[in-house]
Amino acid sequence: MRSSHTRSVILGTGSELPARVVTNAALEQLVDTTDEWITTRTGIKERRILEDGKGNSDMAYRAAQRALRDAGVEAKDLDAIIMGTVTPDYPFPSSACVLEDMLGARNAFSFDVNAACSGFLNALAVADSFIRTGMIRHALVLGSDTLSRLLNWKDRGTCILFGDGAGAVVLGATHDGHKGILSARLKTDGSHVKTLYVPAGGSLKPASLESVKKNEHTIAMNGKEVFKIAVRSMEEISRQALDEAGVSIDQVSLVIPHQANLRIISALAERLKVPMSKVMVNLERYGNTSAASVPVALDEARREGRIRDGDIVLLSAFGAGFAWGAAVIKF
Ligand code: ACO
Numbered sequence: 001m002r003s004s005h006t007r008s009v010i011l012g013t014g015s016e017l018p019a020r021v022v023t024n025a026a027l028e029q030l031v032d033t034t035d036e037w038i039t040t041r042t043g044i045k046e047r048r049i050l051e052d053g054k055g056n057s058d059m060a061y062r063a064a065q066r067a068l069r070d071a072g073v074e075a076k077d078l079d080a081i082i083m084g085t086v087t088p089d090y091p092f093p094s095s096a097c098v099l100e101d102m103l104g105a106r107n108a109f110s111f112d113v114n115a116a117c118s119g120f121l122n123a124l125a126v127a128d129s130f131i132r133t134g135m136i137r138h139a140l141v142l143g144s145d146t147l148s149r150l151l152n153w154k155d156r157g158t159c160i161l162f163g164d165g166a167g168a169v170v171l172g173a174t175h176d177g178h179k180g181i182l183s184a185r186l187k188t189d190g191s192h193v194k195t196l197y198v199p200a201g202g203s204l205k206p207a208s209l210e211s212v213k214k215n216e217h218t219i220a221m222n223g224k225e226v227f228k229i230a231v232r233s234m235e236e237i238s239r240q241a242l243d244e245a246g247v248s249i250d251q252v253s254l255v256i257p258h259q260a261n262l263r264i265i266s267a268l269a270e271r272l273k274v275p276m277s278k279v280m281v282n283l284e285r286y287g288n289t290s291a292a293s294v295p296v297a298l299d300e301a302r303r304e305g306r307i308r309d310g311d312i313v314l315l316s317a318f319g320a321g322f323a324w325g326a327a328v329i330k331f
Contacts, residue, residue, distance in 0.1 A: 014066025043262025047163025084119020117319020119291030143291030167295025
C-alpha cells in the first residue's frame, strides 16, 4: 500500500521510431509468408528497423530529448535515468550510461532494467519508488529496444512480429494528492524462461562460431504458449493495479497495452470489459517494439489528444521471463 504523500507525475513524453519502414510485402520476399497471414494473425502491417551502424542509445537519445523538451526539464536536472531494454549498445555498461553521456546529464545515476517487453513498466515502478521515498526528484524513464538485431530473418514465426523503437517519460515529484502514478504492480514467473529467449550470447553459452552458425543469438519462441499466458496475466495484473489505485475499470479513459498482437489486445479488452474505442493500438505501424511499445503508444496517445488533464490511464505489459506489469496513472 502507498503511504507517502509524495507522488510521481508524468511531466513529459517523447518517442523515436527509425525512418526505415519494412512492410509485410517486403517480408514476403524473405520468408514463406503473406501480408494476409501476418495481418489476420497479428494485426501488424509494417515495422521500423534501425539502420546499420546505429545503436539502441541513438533512438533513446531522440526520444529522451523530446520528452525533456515536452516536460520543460533540462538534462542537468535529472537525478536518474532508468532504461528498460534487452538490447543495450554493449553487453556492458548500460545503455542508460551511454545515454547519460549523450544527454550531458551529469547529475544523474543511470542503469538499465532487463524485463523484456515489460521493461518500461519495471523501470517506471523503480523510478516511482525512488521519487516517493524522496531519494530523487526528476527521473528519465525509457523503454528502448532494437530487437531487429536479435531476429533470425529466416524464421517466419518470429521475424514478422518485431520492430525497433524508443519511448521516454520524464517523471517529477508532486504533492498534489489528486494526480500522478496511483499504482504499479509487477510480477514474474521464471519457469517460462525458455518459452521466449535468446539461447546464446550470455555467460552460459558465449558466442562461438558454432553458436553463430546455429543461429542461437536470435529469438526462440513458443508463440502459442506466450499468447495464452500473456492474456491471462495482463488481465490479472491490470485488475490488481486498478484495485490498488482504488479505481474501477469504468473510470479508465484509455488502456495502453503492450503492442504485441492485436488478438492479444482484443482478448484483454474483452476480459476487462473495455470497448476497443478506449484501447490504444498502433502495432499496425510498428509491430512489437518490446520495452518501447508502451511508452511509444503513451506518447502518441498524448500527441493525438487522447489523454487530457484528469484522465485515468491503465498501462499493461507482458513479455519474456515471463515478466509482466501494470500501472494506473492520473493525468
Ligand atoms: N506466415 C505464414 N505462416 C506462418 C507464419 C508466417 N509468418 N508463422 C507461422 N506460420 C504457420 C505455422 O508454421 C503453422 O503452420 P502449420 O499449421 O502447417 O504447422 C500455422 O502458421 C499456424 O501457426 P501457429 O503458431 O499456430 O499460429 P498462431 O495463430 O498461434 O499465431 C503467432 C502465431 C502470431 C506467433 C501467435 O502465436 C502470437 O502472436 N503469439 C504471441 C507471441 C508474441 O507476441 N511474442 C512476443 C513477445 S512476448 C509479448 O510481447 C507478448
